[in-house]
Amino acid sequence: MAFAWLPGAVGDIARGALTTILLIAVTTLAGTFLSILGAAGRRNGPVLLKRAIAWYVEIIRNTPFLVQLFFIFFGLPSLGIRLDPVLAAILAMTLNMAAYTIEIVGAGLDAVPGGQTEAALALGLRPRQVFIKIVLPQALKVIFPALTSQIVIMMLESAVVSQIAVRELTYEADMLQARTFRSFETYFVVTLVYLALSMALRRLLVTGGRRVLGAGVS
Amino acid sequence: MIEFTFWDIVRNLLLAARWTVLLSLAAFIGGGIVGLIVLFFRIAKNKWSRRIASGYIALFQGTPLLMQLFLMFFGLPMLGLRIEPWTAAVLGLTFFASAYLAEIWRSGVAALPLGQWDAGASLGLHYLQELRLIILPQAFSITRAPTVGFLVQLIKSTALTSIIGFEELVRTSNAINNATFEPFKVYGLVALIFFVMCFPLTQYARKLEKQMPAR
Numbered sequence: 001m002a003f004a005w006l007p008g009a010v011g012d013i014a015r016g017a018l019t020t021i022l023l024i025a026v027t028t029l030a031g032t033f034l035s036i037l038g039a040a041g042r043r044n045g046p047v048l049l050k051r052a053i054a055w056y057v058e059i060i061r062n063t064p065f066l067v068q069l070f071f072i073f074f075g076l077p078s079l080g081i082r083l084d085p086v087l088a089a090i091l092a093m094t095l096n097m098a099a100y101t102i103e104i105v106g107a108g109l110d111a112v113p114g115g116q117t118e119a120a121l122a123l124g125l126r127p128r129q130v131f132i133k134i135v136l137p138q139a140l141k142v143i144f145p146a147l148t149s150q151i152v153i154m155m156l157e158s159a160v161v162s163q164i165a166v167r168e169l170t171y172e173a174d175m176l177q178a179r180t181f182r183s184f185e186t187y188f189v190v191t192l193v194y195l196a197l198s199m200a201l202r203r204l205l206v207t208g209g210r211r212v213l214g215a216g217v218s
Numbered sequence: 219m220i221e222f223t224f225w226d227i228v229r230n231l232l233l234a235a236r237w238t239v240l241l242s243l244a245a246f247i248g249g250g251i252v253g254l255i256v257l258f259f260r261i262a263k264n265k266w267s268r269r270i271a272s273g274y275i276a277l278f279q280g281t282p283l284l285m286q287l288f289l290m291f292f293g294l295p296m297l298g299l300r301i302e303p304w305t306a307a308v309l310g311l312t313f314f315a316s317a318y319l320a321e322i323w324r325s326g327v328a329a330l331p332l333g334q335w336d337a338g339a340s341l342g343l344h345y346l347q348e349l350r351l352i353i354l355p356q357a358f359s360i361t362r363a364p365t366v367g368f369l370v371q372l373i374k375s376t377a378l379t380s381i382i383g384f385e386e387l388v389r390t391s392n393a394i395n396n397a398t399f400e401p402f403k404v405y406g407l408v409a410l411i412f413f414v415m416c417f418p419l420t421q422y423a424r425k426l427e428k429q430m431p432a433r
Contacts, residue, residue: 071406160381
């Protein structure tokens with residue numbers, strides 16, 4: 001074990017970690033938004049939409065993220081859709097995360113008692129206002145712990161996007177070990193960085209959730 | 219350049235899928251055995267043993283599987299072991315699976331009423347007998363759905379071993395894609411093969427979940 005290379009590598013590791021954080025931040029926002037639409041569509045949409053969402057969820061949940069990523073990055077250009085690596089990574093991560101969180105958000109929507117909707121309608125709110133102002137906040141509060149876990153899992157899975165040359169933490173690690181010939185040490189340090197990131201992300205989400213939603217997260 | 223017909227591609231992918239299946243089974247069995255040991259530590263009476271086991275679980279659940287595989291692949295040779303991608307893949311996935319399975323089964327043990335332990339003790343069973351005859355059978359039976367669910371996750375995770383050079387479905391598909399330049403077809407087929415492997419298991423897990431008596 002030798003760590004003489006470490007001081008010179010701090011900048012690269014920090015830059016990679018920053019890209020990973022950026023990726024997961026965008027994915028969290030886009031994925032949560034998409035899954036709210038998906039969960040609402042699956043409950044109240046037309047039959048065809050319901051069926052399409054159900055299939056989307058099944059397909060994503062039963063195939064590996066790596067294959068989805070390759071399909072989007074290498075496969076879509078033959079349909080004329082060419083994405084640069086970062087966009088392809090964000091798209092793949094968002095589609096992947098949404099398939100899992102649609103079910104989670106859906107469970108939250110089901111957990112809000114029907115009386116809440118009836119009461120809001122009786123007060124004269126329009127259906128859209130009822131959903132956004134009454135049902136959704138209560139649903140998010142219930143599902144916040146599950147959502148937090150899913151976001152952390154997605155952050156860890158994002159290591160895979162190094163395979164399409166997105167310059168995130170794992171990509172920087174690959175480059176570093178090729179330069180220093182200290183493979184084990186490099187991946188060891190980067191693994192610790194991931195561990196710290198996942199712990200910090202969980203802490204941040206739990207504190208944020210408690211403050212914004214009043215969600216009872218332990 | 220070699221010409222690949224559609225059936226050549228399918229045949230080669232199916233042949234490679236055997237390795238995906240074999241690796242999933244090996245990791246699931248290995249992970250089950252190691253997971254059982256971790257479970258014993260996790261529910262032991264000794265405080266330190268419990269702490270070490272939860273640290274082990276947190277470590278594997280808090281780092282990317284890809285990093286765990288890299289550490290296996292590059293770390294074991296430093297201990298003087300000659301290592302092939304296959305060994306690194308099986309060991310990496312085994313430890314990964316053990317952490318998740320131990321945590322799933324622990325939740326089953328925690329879900330049992332404490333009266334079960336008391337009843338076992340009052341029948342004169344000692345600790346290991348209680349575990350073997352009373353606690354574990356019930357814990358396994360109520361966690362059957364998440365265990366099958368994790369098997370699906372494990373099958374999908376084998377895709378990552380292509381990155382450390384293990385010749386399974388995804389690595390073969392990369393090679394075929396490099397020869398045929400038909401990524402849409404090749405990766406579409408790979409996704410289909412994974413779907414065919416995972417979907418029945420997902421449905422089975424769902425059925426088990428429905429069968430569970432509500433407590």
